Amino acid sequence: MELRPPGTPASIAGLGFTAEDHDYFTTPETMLGTVTEITPVAAGYALTLSITSPSPPWDDMVGGRIAVGGGTWVEVVAANDVASTVTISLLSIPFSIHDDDVDALLPYSTMTLHPLYQAAYQDAYIEPVLISAADSELLAWQLNVLSEQLGTFVESEFDAHRGDGFWVAYIMWMFQFHEQMDYDAATEIPTLALGTGRGWTIDDKYSGLALESTRDSFAIQPLRFQGFGYQTDTDLLWRTTAHEVGHQFALDHSNVRLMGSAEATGSARFDPADLEKIRSQAASPGLR
Numbered sequence: 001m002e003l004r005p006p007g008t009p010a011s012i013a014g015l016g017f018t019a020e021d022h023d024y025f026t027t028p029e030t031m032l033g034t035v036t037e038i039t040p041v042a043a044g045y046a047l048t049l050s051i052t053s054p055s056p057p058w059d060d061m062v063g064g065r066i067a068v069g070g071g072t073w074v075e076v077v078a079a080n081d082v083a084s085t086v087t088i089s090l091l092s093i094p095f096s097i098h099d100d101d102v103d104a105l106l107p108y109s110t111m112t113l114h115p116l117y118q119a120a121y122q123d124a125y126i127e128p129v130l131i132s133a134a135d136s137e138l139l140a141w142q143l144n145v146l147s148e149q150l151g152t153f154v155e156s157e158f159d160a161h162r163g164d165g166f167w168v169a170y171i172m173w174m175f176q177f178h179e180q181m182d183y184d185a186a187t188e189i190p191t192l193a194l195g196t197g198r199g200w201t202i203d204d205k206y207s208g209l210a211l212e213s214t215r216d217s218f219a220i221q222p223l224r225f226q227g228f229g230y231q232t233d234t235d236l237l238w239r240t241t242a243h244e245v246g247h248q249f250a251l252d253h254s255n256v257r258l259m260g261s262a263e264a265t266g267s268a269r270f271d272p273a274d275l276e277k278i279r280s281q282a283a284s285p286g287l288r
Contacts, residue, residue: 014034014036015034015035015068015069015093016032016033016034016035016068016069016070017031017032017033017034017035017047017049017066017067017068017069018030018031018032018066018067019031019032019049019061019064019065019066019067019076019086020056020064020065020066021056021057021060021061021064022060022061022062022063022064022076023056023060023064028056028064029055029056029060030053030056031049031051031053031055031056031061032051032052032053033049033050033051033052033053034049034050034052035047035048035049035050035068035069036048036049036050038091041087043077043078043087043089044077044087044088044089044090044091045087045088045089045090045091046083046085046086046087047066047068047085047086047087047088048083048084048085049084049085049086050084051084058079058080058081059079061076061079061086062076062077062078062079063075063076064076066086066088067092068091068092068093069093069094070094071091071092071093071094072092073092074088074089074090074091074092075088075089076088077089112130113128113129113130114234114235114237114238114241116235116238116239116242116268117238117239117241117242119268119269120242120258120268120269120270121242121245121278123269123270123275124270124275124278124279125279126167126278131168144176144177144178145172145174145175145176145177145208146177146178147177147178147200147202147208148202150172150200150201150202150206150207150208151202151203151205151206162284162285162286162287163284163287164282164283164284164287166284167284167285168284168285169207169245169248169284169285169286170206170207170286171207171208171209171241171244171245172207172208172209173208173209173211174208174209174210174211175210175211175212176197176210176211176212176213177197177200177208177210177213178197197210197213198210198213198214198217198236198240199240199241199243199244200244201244201247201248204247204248204250204286204288205248205286206286207244207245207247207248208244209237209240209241209244211237214233214236214237214240215233215237217236218230218232218233218236219233224263225263227265228263228264228265228267228268229265229266229267229268230263230268236263239258239263239267239268242258242268243258243259245285246258246259246270246274246278247259248285248286249277249278249281249285250277250281250288251270251274251277251278255271255273255274256271257269257270257271257274258270258271258274259271259274
């Protein structure tokens with residue numbers, strides 16, 4: 001994916017469009033062709049058109065509508081026959097995102113609670129329940145989420161639901177953190193300052209897990225992780241999830257096993273000292 005500064009035209013040669021003029025009294029006339037540039041403007045987006053069929057009068061296009069790339073109809077708010085552009089207030093262009101290593105459609109499904117995760121917390125007398133397996137639409141899409149942003153994301157929408165009567169822990173599953181921590185394409189070694197990049201917890205409260213970084217790190221060293229008992233990247237994903245939620249119980253990296261800073265033999269379960277801390281917890285995760 002290529003990112004451009006605001007206001008920079010995006011070349012998308014050959015993206016087809018269908019447009020209709022604004023005419024209440026007769027059947028709307030149709031314009032066909034391709035969109036060759038999309039430029040952010042004050043009113044929304046200016047679409048540069050390459051017209052392949054006879055077109056209605058340009059004055060009639062204002063108040064009409066256009067559909068680009070098979071997307072839904074959007075209203076035309078301005079038209080310029082000299083520049084061959086129409087302006088729309090919002091974009092509606094369908095797209096799909098595929099993984100760069102394995103041609104699998106994203107986003108990943110959250111599935112159901114993994115037995116590995118359940119067993120770890122059952123040791124602490126907690127029966128975990130996955131409240132929602134749906135993709136959230138509360139947050140705007142962002143390519144790289146930095147760890148320090150986790151508090152802003154979670155606090156804004158979810159944090160008020162924590163309570164001591166029914167314990168609630170939140171973890172945000174995302175694509176990846178910083179681009180220097182994504183292991184892409186299976187050759188990258190993250191800097192010590194940035195860490196592994198699979199999971200982060202800020203202030204013992206805000207947790208995030210990078211699914212793509214987890215899958216790529218497993219692809220680099222599958223035998224290593226399998227030696228610790230994680231046979232698939234999904235196993236590693238849920239082990240890391242259990243680890244990050246452990247931080248919300250104020251657990252640190254001082255003990256081995258699940259809360260250790262790296263995978264090791266037996267690292268799917270909490271250390272006895274950490275189990276005791278969880279069992280004696282009186283407040284919901286993230287509240288102390």
